[in-house]
Amino acid sequence: MTPQAQTGTRAEGRSLPRYHQLPALELYKDQVLELVNRSLAPFFRDEAALTDTMVNNYVKLRVIAPPVRKRYSRDQLAQLMLVCLLKRVLSIAQLRQLLELQRAGGSVERSYDGFCEALEAELCRGDALRRPEESREAGLTRHAVSAFACKLAFEQLLAQE
Secondary structure, three states: OOOOHHOOOHHHHHHOHHHHHHOOOOHHHHHHHHHHHHHHHHHHOOOOOOOOHHHHHHHHHHOOOOOOOOOOOHHHHHHHHHHHHHHHOOHHHHHHHHHHHHHHHHHHHHHHHHHHHHHHHHHHHHHHHHOOOOOOHHHHHHHHHHHHHHHHHHHHHOOOO
């Protein structure tokens, strides 16, 4: 566990619950929506991170497994959290491919917790990289270029087999 995770001083309140903090009991869709939206509220301004329609589409498109007896497991919750955050920068096909690679590579718990730690480290790094002397426009441009470069690198890595 990272020192930030141990002390609880993660990226200005923008942290995610770890896998073991997600409910072990299976949840109905309305409970899933409430939990995911509450957990991801710091990352979404005036919009819901997850809606009923989104969940239906993610199941239909095989991004996540369908519920069992209308209930969703901890693994599905973790995957929905990841999807909600990454849908802003990745296509559905890329999300499905990433989740398939993660499932093939080991446990959802390990993959999800690794995602949480990487996200929080990047958020802290981004906060530390703020340059007081830099204009708003220059900062926005620098971050847009960084986002492009990261997306390009992701696509190149994803294409490798």
